[in-house]
Amino acid sequence: MSTLVRENRDIDRVQSEQFIAPSASVVEAADGYTLEVEMSGVNKERLEISVENNELTIVGRRSLPAVEGTLIHRESRPENYRRTFELDPSIDANKISAKIDQGVVTLTLPTAEHVKPRKITVS
Numbered sequence: 001m002s003t004l005v006r007e008n009r010d011i012d013r014v015q016s017e018q019f020i021a022p023s024a025s026v027v028e029a030a031d032g033y034t035l036e037v038e039m040s041g042v043n044k045e046r047l048e049i050s051v052e053n054n055e056l057t058i059v060g061r062r063s064l065p066a067v068e069g070t071l072i073h074r075e076s077r078p079e080n081y082r083r084t085f086e087l088d089p090s091i092d093a094n095k096i097s098a099k100i101d102q103g104v105v106t107l108t109l110p111t112a113e114h115v116k117p118r119k120i121t122v123s
Contacts, residue, residue, distance in 0.1 A: 019082035032091070032110035039081045040103040047100055051093045057084045058105060
């Protein structure tokens with residue numbers, strides 16, 4: 001059984017912008033995988049998802065609410081989110097879809113047709 005993703009933590013790619021790695025869960029199904037990434041404070045407009053060279057990169061920029069008055073205490077961190085995964089070759093990168101709901105990004109990663117089992121008819 002092959003693994004969906006392997007996290008890529010390439011230190012050479014560190015940018016001046018600070019990111020934190022969001023929590024993620026992967027579920028395998030018959031037709032592919034589902035990847036859920038927790039990105040509280042991120043909305044659809046501030047979410048970037050890309051695939052390049054078999055790497056899936058998810059970047060979420062937080063939009064913290066404006067505070068009227070003097071802020072006394074805040075436990076929510078101001079850093080943005082970034083997570084990169086190396087995709088398994090069985091994933092059809094052209095058919096990946098994503099949605100975000102209440103700070104949880106859900107990606108559907110379907111298995112490519114050429115790796116799905118198929119029945120061969122005998123003539």
